[in-house]
Amino acid sequence: MAIVVKLDDLLHDRRMTLTDLAERIGITLANLSILKTGKARAIRFSTLDALCEALQCQPGDILGFEAEGVEPEDS
Amino acid sequence: MARPVSSSAALPIAHVVVRGLIGLNWLGGVAILALLLVSPHEQWIMSAFKLTPSPEAQRIVAGLRVVAVLGLGGIGLNYVILQRLRAMVETVRTGEPFAATNADRLRVIAWALLALQLLGLVIDAIGKAVSTPVHPVDLDAGFSINGWLAVLLTFVLARVFAEGTRMRDDLEGTV
Numbered sequence: 001m002a003i004v005v006k007l008d009d010l011l012h013d014r015r016m017t018l019t020d021l022a023e024r025i026g027i028t029l030a031n032l033s034i035l036k037t038g039k040a041r042a043i044r045f046s047t048l049d050a051l052c053e054a055l056q057c058q059p060g061d062i063l064g065f066e067a068e069g070v071e072p073e074d075s
Numbered sequence: 076m077a078r079p080v081s082s083s084a085a086l087p088i089a090h091v092v093v094r095g096l097i098g099l100n101w102l103g104g105v106a107i108l109a110l111l112l113v114s115p116h117e118q119w120i121m122s123a124f125k126l127t128p129s130p131e132a133q134r135i136v137a138g139l140r141v142v143a144v145l146g147l148g149g150i151g152l153n154y155v156i157l158q159r160l161r162a163m164v165e166t167v168r169t170g171e172p173f174a175a176t177n178a179d180r181l182r183v184i185a186w187a188l189l190a191l192q193l194l195g196l197v198i199d200a201i202g203k204a205v206s207t208p209v210h211p212v213d214l215d216a217g218f219s220i221n222g223w224l225a226v227l228l229t230f231v232l233a234r235v236f237a238e239g240t241r242m243r244d245d246l247e248g249t250v
Contacts, residue, residue, distance in 0.1 A: 031250045041248030 004064045007036045010055050025050035086168060093161045100157060104150040111143050124210070131207050138205030142198050142214060149194050152187045159184050173236070173243045181233035188226045195219065 011018065018036060022029040027047060034040050035047075048059050055062070113119055117136055126132035159180040166172045199217030206212040 027250065034248075035250040039248070040250040041245055043250050047250055 002065055002068055003038075004066050005035055005038050005040075006062060006064055007032075007051075010057060010061060014055060016055075021051075021054060024054040086164065089164050090161075090168070093157055093164060097154070097157045097161065100150055100153045103153075104147065107143050107146045107150065111140070111147075126210060131205075131210065135205045135207075135210055135212060138201050138212070142201055145194055145198055145201075149191060152191050152194070155187045156184050156191075173240050175237070175240050178233055178237035178240055181229060181236050185226060185229035185233055188222070188229055192219070192222045192226055195222065 007018075007021075011021065018032055019029055022032045025032075025047070027050070031040075035043065043063075048062070051057075051062055052059060117133075120126070120136050120139065121128065121132060124135065126135060163172070163177050163180055166174060166177055195216040196218065198214055202212045202214035202216065
């Protein structure tokens, strides 16, 4: 899918583990892992809201769009 | 993921009823096969139906033979329906009824029901063709509004099931 989830980078920047985040936003580690690995089909606004709150970021920091077949730019 | 199924008497009853119907269907098949084995002995059939040897009587015997062969086809269709119904009841028991396989099973059941309705029409037509005022043949088959309604309902239900399965898959992938 062209939508990428950038949870790994955010967690790394904030020195937070996936388990910590799961506990803070109240969703299961399994579901959060599905989101992190890009296997989720959809994300609820309530989940996005909780993630932004816990990570102190904007939705655009969590989700990104990469066109199929195009290499991501190095930042 | 499997979900716990609420306790209801309907499920065990359905399980037993479907198994019973499968057994009865086999018995029906054996009875028709026996009839086919007996049918070469024209005299037996003639005496069973109190027919006197005549061209009409021979037509009735020939018609009954064809109906018996078609009846075997009906037994096969019943088997297809009942086996799939049994498998569907089993998926409800295990807590996984909304699966693509069940939508496929319902579609197969709908086609089999349609074939049974058509078979009924053919059998009815044969009965009418061989029936005479002296020896009326009533095979209790033919057009049934309930039967055709069941066909329609099952096709619609199969579609609803397929759509429900897709929606459930989507919901399961929602975080």
